[in-house]
Amino acid sequence: MKLTIHDDVKKIPYYPKAMMYGFDEGWVRLSSNENPFPPSPKVFSSILDALFYTNRYPGGELELKTAIAKKLGTKPEQVLIGNGSNELIEMTFKAMKHGKRNKVIISDPSFAFYSIAAQVYGYEVSKVPLVDMHVDLSLIGKEIDNTTRVIFLNNPLNPTGTIFRQEQFEGFLKTVPSEVLVVVDEAYAEFAESAKFPRTIEYIAGHPVLMLRTFSKAYGLAGLRIGYGIGEGSLIAFLERTKQPFSVNMMALIAAQAALSDSAYLKKVLRNNKNGKAYFNKALKELSVEFVPSEANFLLVRLGREAEGITKKLFEEKVLVRWMGAYGLPDFIRVSVGTVDENRRFIEALRRII
Ligand SMILES: Cc1ncc(COP(=O)(O)O)c(C=O)c1O
Known part of the structure; x- marks a missing residue:
């Protein structure tokens, strides 16, 4: 039996139960180097x-x-x-x-x-x-x-x-x-x-x-x-x-x-990641914040002695990033590349805090 998402998914009383899975929609999750997009339609x-x-x-x-x-x-x-x-x-x-x-x-x-x-x-x-x-x-x-x-x-x-x-x-x-x-x-x-x-x-x-x-x-x-x-x-x-x-x-x-x-999906993800890193690079330079140039989907950002406190303040703004104390880098946070909106939310919150 072959099902297609367009016809059959509509018959299922389906809607993402965001809260049930611990994902309140207001949150920006940039702490676990995840892909910010839902998977390829072929996966569904x-x-x-x-x-x-x-x-x-x-x-x-x-x-x-x-x-x-x-x-x-x-x-x-x-x-x-x-x-x-x-x-x-x-x-x-x-x-x-x-x-x-x-x-x-x-x-x-x-x-x-x-x-x-x-x-x-x-x-x-x-x-x-x-x-x-x-x-x-x-x-x-x-x-x-x-x-x-x-x-x-x-x-x-x-x-x-x-x-x-x-x-x-x-x-x-x-x-x-x-x-x-x-x-x-x-x-x-x-x-x-x-x-x-x-x-x-x-x-x-x-x-x-x-x-x-x-x-x-x-x-x-x-x-x-x-x-x-x-x-x-x-x-x-x-x-x-x-x-x-x-x-x-x-x-x-x-x-x-x-x-x-689905190579088109992968292309979209990689393009978003490249653009997101370019945006972070420019915005962090404007804020005079140092970071490590990255070949991945995240950036290690130096915030100095306030790094842990800034992470907590970002959390209060519903922006999740990872403080790197557990990695022996207490002056740093690690931030994953998200969607355009998520990246902007992070930078705007960071600008307000620092
Ligand atoms: C370097 C590295 N290896 C492995 C993993 C785990 O990946 P998986 O989800 O495939 O278990 C991670 C997850 O963040 C990772 O950063």
């Missing part, structure tokens, strides 16, 4: 279709692997699907936990879940400071010893939005022993505009490299929880052994395929 109709089969365990994983492989020029057996990339991060730690090697290397700061998940699985976590807000791969390399099991990189980096470049990554890989898995979490890769952003997929054959991507950001499916990993076939098969059967629900599997097929 695919989910309606999938609803009819929710009495069954989820199918569609091989079809999604095949669609991703086709898009990225790789093979379906080199693709791993997870309940958000968070599940893939956790699966990696679970699967790699054997033998004498017990050390995980991450940058400091980096996405908070790496350190949490590594500690849950009993690893020793070694944190390498940034240099000028960038990951310095040579410093990461210096931390490798014969106890190192996994290096977790994130490019573009959450929370700075900065990147390491293709030639830096290539040089770095030559220094990493083959017993060490290099994970590159590219949750924000679609937003990166630099021609020097690494083509990580070119390196999965020569070394244990796992590239992680997600449908949560550029594809607008954060609420459905689906992400994927790309690596050499034997690595993927090894990691897959630790995956719970049916951890990814059917709606997410089918919606991800639909999202992947």
Whole structure:
């Protein structure tokens, strides 16, 4: 049975119950690097279709692997699907936990879940400071010893939005022993505009490299929880052994395929992000507020000692941003790019407050 959103959605007594889901419409949510747009219309109709089969365990994983492989020029057996990339991060730690090697290397700061998940699985976590807000791969390399099991990189980096470049990554890989898995979490890769952003997929054959991507950001499916990993076939098969059967629900599997097929939606999202960052750059310069140039869908903004207080005042104006105290950057906030109106609300509120 094929349903189309236009005819059939109207028969369902549907309206977004914003309050019920914790989204009061008056709020501007720029705190979690989400996509500000509802997902592609193709996602809506695919989910309606999938609803009819929710009495069954989820199918569609091989079809999604095949669609991703086709898009990225790789093979379906080199693709791993997870309940958000968070599940893939956790699966990696679970699967790699054997033998004498017990050390995980991450940058400091980096996405908070790496350190949490590594500690849950009993690893020793070694944190390498940034240099000028960038990951310095040579410093990461210096931390490798014969106890190192996994290096977790994130490019573009959450929370700075900065990147390491293709030639830096290539040089770095030559220094990493083959017993060490290099994970590159590219949750924000679609937003990166630099021609020097690494083509990580070119390196999965020569070394244990796992590239992680997600449908949560550029594809607008954060609420459905689906992400994927790309690596050499034997690595993927090894990691897959630790995956719970049916951890990814059917709606997410089918919606991800639909999202992947809608290049017009992706184009709209990326255009909005580019324009939003240009607007932020100009407006923040006018306010004499420093920020880190970003290749992602968020900006790290320096507000000095008042950063936490300003975050609270923005909250009182119903504008949510993230104070970066928990990331060891108490002088900063991180603000996601929203819609044109949301971006303006943030800048106007900030102007009033400072
Ligand atoms: C760097 C990074 N990796 C992974 C994730 C989690 O993504 P997912 O929604 O796919 O679990 C996030 C979420 O903000 C992130 O910033």
